[in-house]
Amino acid sequence: MSPYLLIRGGTIVTALGEARADVLVEGEKIVAIGPALQAPVGARIIDASGALVMPGGIDPHTHMELPFMGTVSKDDFHSGTSAAASGGTTMIIDFVIPAPEQSLLAALDVWTARAQKAATDYSFHMAITWWSEQVRAEMAEVVARGVTSFKHFMAYKGAIMVDDGVLVQSFARARDLGALCTVHAEHGDLVAQGQQTIFASGITGPEGHPLSRPPAVEGEASNRALRIAEVIGVPLYVVHTSCSDALDPIARAQSEGQCAFGEALIQHLVVNDGVYRDSNWDAAAHHVMSPPFRPAVHQEALWHGVQAGTISVIGTDHCVFDTAQKRAGRRDFRLIPNGTGGIEDRMSVLWHCGVGTGRITPSEFVALTSTNAARIFNCHPRKGDVAVGSDADLVIWDPARSRTISAKTQFQKNDFNVFEGMTVTGNAAITLSRGKVVWEEGKLRTEPGQGRFVPRAPFADFSRALARRNTLKTPTAVRRAGDQP
Numbered sequence: 444m445s446p447y448l449l450i451r452g453g454t455i456v457t458a459l460g461e462a463r464a465d466v467l468v469e470g471e472k473i474v475a476i477g478p479a480l481q482a483p484v485g486a487r488i489i490d491a492s493g494a495l496v497m498p499g500g501i502d503p504h505t506h507m508e509l510p511f512m513g514t515v516s517k518d519d520f521h522s523g524t525s526a527a528a529s530g531g532t533t534m535i536i537d538f539v540i541p542a543p544e545q546s547l548l549a550a551l552d553v554w555t556a557r558a559q560k561a562a563t564d565y566s567f568h569m570a571i572t573w574w575s576e577q578v579r580a581e582m583a584e585v586v587a588r589g590v591t592s593f594k595h596f597m598a599y600k601g602a603i604m605v606d607d608g609v610l611v612q613s614f615a616r617a618r619d620l621g622a623l624c625t626v627h628a629e630h631g632d633l634v635a636q637g638q639q640t641i642f643a644s645g646i647t648g649p650e651g652h653p654l655s656r657p658p659a660v661e662g663e664a665s666n667r668a669l670r671i672a673e674v675i676g677v678p679l680y681v682v683h684t685s686c687s688d689a690l691d692p693i694a695r696a697q698s699e700g701q702c703a704f705g706e707a708l709i710q711h712l713v714v715n716d717g718v719y720r721d722s723n724w725d726a727a728a729h730h731v732m733s734p735p736f737r738p739a740v741h742q743e744a745l746w747h748g749v750q751a752g753t754i755s756v757i758g759t760d761h762c763v764f765d766t767a768q769k770r771a772g773r774r775d776f777r778l779i780p781n782g783t784g785g786i787e788d789r790m791s792v793l794w795h796c797g798v799g800t801g802r803i804t805p806s807e808f809v810a811l812t813s814t815n816a817a818r819i820f821n822c823h824p825r826k827g828d829v830a831v832g833s834d835a836d837l838v839i840w841d842p843a844r845s846r847t848i849s850a851k852t853q854f855q856k857n858d859f860n861v862f863e864g865m866t867v868t869g870n871a872a873i874t875l876s877r878g879k880v881v882w883e884e885g886k887l888r889t890e891p892g893q894g895r896f897v898p899r900a901p902f903a904d905f906s907r908a909l910a911r912r913n914t915l916k917t918p919t920a921v922r923r924a925g926d927q928p
Contacts, residue, residue: 451489
């Protein structure tokens with residue numbers, strides 16, 4: 444079989460712009476880009492006339508087969524990455540979450556074993572759920588193994604939440620290792636108090652979930668984490684920003700020159716908090732995730748953040764539980780497993796609601812769904828681009844193709860979809876993972892184990908720049924306001 448594949452007649456769209464050109468793939472890599480390329484003998488030719496050729500999507504926020512709240516999320520690394528491929532996503536970054544007092548390296552081994560069935564490429568973030576000299580030492584080995592981002596949960600009190608002392612220690616260690624810090628920004632103590640108060644008032648159903656986690660608790664944690672990162676001098680990525688209260692501190696930090704990145708979820712951009720008032724308990728419970736869905740005014744703020752560049756990445760926090768699992772909280776909203784799906788529909792929903800409405804351009808779409816994540820998490824240009832030498836992770840995108848989203852036809856392993864009934868125009872026609880066709884004309888062609896781990900180096904460009912900036916911040920180099928030159 445020929446190792447060559449030629450994509451002919453399409454319009455290449457990258458984060459930098461658009462151009463009509465052919466793309467030649469040899470094996471797993473892009474080897475040539477240009478007009479009217481000659482097809483090598485035996486090459487497969489894909490006609491992309493009228494379509495767009497874009498880098499495969501990167502979802503940097505997923506939870507495959509995650510043990511959480513007494514159960515395990517439904518999608519494993521094969522079903523989850525397969526569902527992703529059907530929507531044009533060719534790489535995920537999942538979270539290794541050690542139990543408190545568990546070795547980081549032992550947890551990494553567990554997640555590595557689970558990921559062996561992945562159908563497309565993947566990488567990991569490492570969660571810091573406790574602190575000791577062992578954790579400090581193991582962080583260096585985690586980075587050496589190619590995991591160069593660390594997650595910190597400021598919520599889930601009594602489980603995986605960490606306090607400010609852990610944030611300070613971990614942020615400083617990550618800075619020295621050239622790693623990126625990420626945070627789930629919700630004030631865990633306020634959430635715990637809110638849950639107790641709301642439940643005690645007699646509100647026990649899913650509608651109690653957003654009441655117990657108002658925007659202010661997310662805003663406080665976002666601001667606090669950013670200020671700690673500012674003092675420590677470490678880059679910070681705030682995950683699943685859901686409201687203006689959390690978005691505004693990110694914008695402020697960026698405007699002041701701080702190295703800060705904002706992530707939003709496609710779900711938060713298009714679904715509002717009215718879902719919690721659904722008379723169907725199961726439907727309402729399926730929307731229980733943290734942070735919760737917000738009033739529409741916050742959605743508009745998030746779109747403004749996307750357009751302004753405050754939000755750099757659109758992810759999903761894909762973590763699905765079926766109806767039976769959600770019913771564990773039938774009499775107590777605090778026991779409903781937190782999580783929704785989105786990995787299969789992220790790109791088509793964003794195209795439809797973003798590009799289709801004029802909110803963003805096709806190049807901004809590519810940046811938000813692929814290139815920015817590749818750059819922030821330091822796997823660009825191997826991933827996130829259509830360029831000679833890059834992995835042939837590509838999606839041939841049909842901007843005119845429509846489909847109606849339904850749990851009955853989805854590939855992700857859940858019996859519900861938060862986008863149920865939405866008709867979206869703009870969908871993946873063909874998806875390639877390292878040169879192999881994994882989705883074509885409505886059929887999955889994924890194989891367990893086809894995916895590979897993508898190691899990421901420390902000290903990304905922004906991290907090196909911040910390190911240089913920090914060396915200038917000495918007592919003699921920084922003047923107080925009002926000092927004379």
